[in-house]
Amino acid sequence: MRLFSVLLLCLALATCASPIPQIRVLQPASPELAGRGTFELVSPEQAVEGELPYRERYAQLAPLxxxxLASRGYQAANDxxxxxxxxxxVNDTPLEFKVDQAPPSPLGPYQAIHRLRDETGTLRLRLTDSAGQVLWEGLAITGLSPSxxxxxxxxxxxRALIEQLPAAR
Structure with missing residues (x-):
């Protein structure tokens, strides 16, 4: 019984240590996606206006x-x-928790205010045809944040986001 408890605790800690990203498919695969098997990556500067967060991560992101995509049957090509x-x-939202608690001494009640920040990172992936029509789009919500x-x-x-993409035929 003790061994089972230890194994269960280890499993719980391992789950907490590696958060699973939440995946949302914003635009399901359109019928036009079928039969298309070659792709080109478009630099993030062409997708987003303004400053890109995590600029140092884009060097790692493109090869991933x-x-x-190659594991799903898609091939990189110039044409x-x-x-x-x-x-x-990054979605950076301030959080404020107010907690009324009795003090440990007879000085009277006080209000504790905890100010925290919720930093949620997202990875967005969009597949379009050459005319710019969106054929599939997904979003991965992670614990990725500057901190x-x-x-x-x-x-x-x-990995989790690309698994939602239909395989190339």
């Missing part, structure tokens, strides 16, 4: 996306049938 747009974003940045977290987000 190429590898993931590609698909354009793949990708970018990272918790990791290559492993980015790789798991890319």
């Amino acid at each position: 996306i190429r590898q993931g 590609a049938q698909l354009r793949v747009y990708y970018w990272l974003a 918790r940045d990791s290559a492993e977290l980015l790789a798991s987000a890319v």
